[in-house]
Amino acid sequence: MRTAYACMFACAAAYALGGEVVRDARIFKIDALVTPPVSSAVPAGLLAQRAPRVRPADADDDDYHGGGRVMLWDNAVGRMSRRHATVLEPGEVVALIRMFVAEDTWANERNSLRIDGGKLTVVQTPEVLAEVEKFLEALHHRCARRHDVACAVVPPAALDAALRAAGASRDAAWYPPGVLDDALAAAGDAGWSWRATVKEGEAAAIAPVSQRLSVRDYDVNQTGTAPLVNPLVGLLRDGPGLLLQVAATPLADRLFLDLVFFNELTGRPGALRRIPMGDIELAAAGGTSVKSTLLIPPGQTALAAELSWPLGEVPGYALLARVTPVPRPRPPQSPATVIEVGMYVDLVSARRTSADEVPAGDGNGPFTSEAGEDENTPRPEVIGMVRRWLPRDLANDPRLRLQSAGGGVFLAVLGDAAAGARAARLVASALEERFRAKARSVEALAIRGSIPKDACEALREGGGALLVPDWREKAALARETRVRLAGLGGRDLSMFAGMGRTYIGDIETVSGGTKYAVLEVPDPCIRWAGTGIDLAMTAQPVAGTPWMQVSLRGEVFATAFGRTSAMRVDHTVRPGGPLGFEALGQTLDIELPDQQVNDFRHVVTVPAGRTAFLNAMPDPDDPARVIMLAVEARVLD
Numbered sequence: 001m002r003t004a005y006a007c008m009f010a011c012a013a014a015y016a017l018g019g020e021v022v023r024d025a026r027i028f029k030i031d032a033l034v035t036p037p038v039s040s041a042v043p044a045g046l047l048a049q050r051a052p053r054v055r056p057a058d059a060d061d062d063d064y065h066g067g068g069r070v071m072l073w074d075n076a077v078g079r080m081s082r083r084h085a086t087v088l089e090p091g092e093v094v095a096l097i098r099m100f101v102a103e104d105t106w107a108n109e110r111n112s113l114r115i116d117g118g119k120l121t122v123v124q125t126p127e128v129l130a131e132v133e134k135f136l137e138a139l140h141h142r143c144a145r146r147h148d149v150a151c152a153v154v155p156p157a158a159l160d161a162a163l164r165a166a167g168a169s170r171d172a173a174w175y176p177p178g179v180l181d182d183a184l185a186a187a188g189d190a191g192w193s194w195r196a197t198v199k200e201g202e203a204a205a206i207a208p209v210s211q212r213l214s215v216r217d218y219d220v221n222q223t224g225t226a227p228l229v230n231p232l233v234g235l236l237r238d239g240p241g242l243l244l245q246v247a248a249t250p251l252a253d254r255l256f257l258d259l260v261f262f263n264e265l266t267g268r269p270g271a272l273r274r275i276p277m278g279d280i281e282l283a284a285a286g287g288t289s290v291k292s293t294l295l296i297p298p299g300q301t302a303l304a305a306e307l308s309w310p311l312g313e314v315p316g317y318a319l320l321a322r323v324t325p326v327p328r329p330r331p332p333q334s335p336a337t338v339i340e341v342g343m344y345v346d347l348v349s350a351r352r353t354s355a356d357e358v359p360a361g362d363g364n365g366p367f368t369s370e371a372g373e374d375e376n377t378p379r380p381e382v383i384g385m386v387r388r389w390l391p392r393d394l395a396n397d398p399r400l401r402l403q404s405a406g407g408g409v410f411l412a413v414l415g416d417a418a419a420g421a422r423a424a425r426l427v428a429s430a431l432e433e434r435f436r437a438k439a440r441s442v443e444a445l446a447i448r449g450s451i452p453k454d455a456c457e458a459l460r461e462g463g464g465a466l467l468v469p470d471w472r473e474k475a476a477l478a479r480e481t482r483v484r485l486a487g488l489g490g491r492d493l494s495m496f497a498g499m500g501r502t503y504i505g506d507i508e509t510v511s512g513g514t515k516y517a518v519l520e521v522p523d524p525c526i527r528w529a530g531t532g533i534d535l536a537m538t539a540q541p542v543a544g545t546p547w548m549q550v551s552l553r554g555e556v557f558a559t560a561f562g563r564t565s566a567m568r569v570d571h572t573v574r575p576g577g578p579l580g581f582e583a584l585g586q587t588l589d590i591e592l593p594d595q596q597v598n599d600f601r602h603v604v605t606v607p608a609g610r611t612a613f614l615n616a617m618p619d620p621d622d623p624a625r626v627i628m629l630a631v632e633a634r635v636l637d
Contacts, residue, residue, distance in 0.1 A: 099401050154186070240261070242260065265314070287499075304487075307482070383404055449477035450479050467610075467611040489539060505527035562593075612632065
C-alpha cells in the first residue's frame with residue numbers, strides 16, 4: 001500500500017450518539033505523485049534540446065576563448081521538457097480528488113484537503129477516506145509506469161548479419177526484437193550497448209565512461225604592473241553515452257522515445273606547447289552525436305540512425321533502440337478513466353491548422369502540463385477538444401466530468417459507470433484516429449559522394465530534381481557519405497561527426513601599468529578545427545499525397561594544418577641596429593589551418609522512396625568529378 005498513516009483519530013466521537021457525522025483525519029504520502037525523481041547521472045530536469053555542436057552556437061568564430069573544446073556532452077544537455085511526465089502538480093491532485101471522489105461533500109467546511117510538501121492531509125468521513133485511498137493508488141500506479149530500454153551501437157556490417165540471420169529486410173520499418181542482441185553479438189568488441197529501466201516521462205542519462213583534466217587555456221588580466229594569469233583546467237571525456245526519455249502515446253502500439261547518443265573522443269593525450277605563461281595541451285578532440293525523436297512499437301527494434309563516413313577515427317555505425325514496458329499488476333479500479341493526450345497536444349500546438357485542433361474554450365482552462373521547450377507556446381484547450389469528440393447527449397450530460405492533468409484527460413460520468421465507459425471509448429477512438437494521421441514515423445537519408453562530371457546530368461530524370469531509379473549503378477560513387485535518421489515527422493533529426501584538434505589561432509595583448517611603467521602580456525586564443533559533417537534534417541509527409549517534404553541543412557568541412565606564423569608576444573627593445581632599435585621580445589608560432597567548407601540549405605518535395613538531386617560542386621581532389629548531394633525520405637508506418 002502506497003499510502004501511509006501519520007495519524008488517525010475520531011473527530012468528536014462523543015458527539016456521535018447525538019447524531020454528528022464521524023470524521024477522521026488521514027495523512028497520505030504522495031511524494032511520488034508530485035515530485036520528479038532526482039538522477040545522480042545528470043542534473044534534475046535536464047535533457048537534450050538541440051543538436052550538439054562543435055562550439056557554442058553563440059560563439060564568434062574570430063574571437064573564441066573557450067579553450068577550443070568539442071563539447072558534445074555539455075552542449076547535448078539542455079533544459080529538459082517534462083511535457084510527457086505523468087507526475088502532477090499539487091493543485092492538480094486536489095482538483096482531481098474534489099471532482100471524482102464524493103464531489104458533493106467538499107462544500108461542507110468540516111471536510112478539507114491540504115497538501116504540505118509530499119503529504120496530503122484529508123479530513124472526511126471514513127467511507128470517503130477509503131475512496132480517496134483507492135483513487136490515490138490508481139494515480140500512483142499510472143505515475144510509476146516503467147520501461148526497459150536497450151540501445152546498441154554496432155558497425156553496419158553487424159546489423160546486416162543480424163538481419164540475414166533473422167530473415168528480415170533492411171528496408172523493413174521495424175526489426176524483430178532479437179535483431180539488437182544478434183547485432184551486438186556479431187559486432188563483438190566493436191559494439192556498445194546500454195540497458196536500463198526508466199520511469200516514464202523522466203530523463204535518464206549515462207555519462208561518458210572516462211575523463212581526465214587538462215590545462216586547455218589561460219585567462220590573462222593586467223592590474224597595475226602585475227599580470228594575473230589563471231589557468232583554465234577543463235574536463236576531457238572519452239566514451240559513448242545516452243540521454244533518453246520514454247513516454248506513452250494515445251496509441252497502444254506505439255511508445256515515444258526522445259534519444260540523444262554521443263561518443264566523445266576528447267580524452268586522448270594531445271601535444272604540449274610551452275607558452276610564456278606555462279604549458280598548454282592542444283588536445284585531439286572530436287566524436288559523433290545523434291538526436292532523434294521516435295515512435296517505437298513496444299518490444300520491436302528500431303534503427304534510429306546510421307552513418308557511413310570515410311573518416312577512420314570516426315567509423316560508421318548503426319544506432320539501434322528497443323523499448324519494452326515493464327509488466328505490472330492490474331491497476332486498481334479508479335472512478336475516472338485516464339486518456340493519454342500529451343503527445344497529441346504537442347503536435348497540434350505546433351501546427352494549429354484546423355478548427356478541430358484548436359477548439360473553442362468552454363471555461364475549463366487550458367492544458368495544465370509543462371509547456372515544454374517553449375514556455376510561451378499557446379496550447380489548445382484540451383477539455384473543449386474532448387467535448388467535440390463526444391456525441392451531443394454525452395457532451396451536454398450534467399454528470400460528465402473532465403479534468404486535464406499530468407499529460408492525460410480524466411473522464412467520468414458520475415453515477416453511471418456504463419455511460420462513462422462509453423464516453424471513454426469514443427474519446428480514445430477519436431484521439432487515436434487523429435493521432436495516427438499526424439504522428440507519422442519517417443526516415444530520411446542524405447547521400448554525398450564524388451561522381452564523374454559527365455554523369456551528373458545523365459542521372460537526373462528528364463533534367464529535373466529526381467534521380468533515375470538505377471542511379472547508383474550509373475553514378476560510380478566514390479568517398480560516399482550516408483547519413484540515415486529515423487524519427488517523428490516534422491521534428492528535427494540531427495547528427496554530428498568529426499575529428500580535429502585544438503590549436504593556438506591568435507594572440508591578443510593585455511596591457512596595463514602606471515604613469516611610470518606600462519606592461520603588456522600575451523593572451524593566447526585557443527580554437528578548434530577538424531574534418532567532419534554537421535547536419536539536421538526534417539521530413540514531413542504531404543497530406544493526401546505520396547510525397548514528402550524534406551528540409552536538409554548543415555555543412556561538411558575539411559581542415560589541413562601546416563601553415564604557421566611567428567608572432568611577437570612582447571615588444572621589449574634596446575637601442576641599436578639599422579633601424580635604431582633591436583627587438584628583444586619572445587615570439588610564439590600560431591597555426592593558420594586551411595579549411596574547405598560546403599554549407600548547404602535545401603527544402604525539397606520528393607515522392608516517398610525516390611532520390612532527389614540537391615546540388616553538385618567541383619571535387620577538389622579530381623577536376624573530372626563533382627561532389628553530389630542527394631536526399632530521399634519515406635514513411636515508416
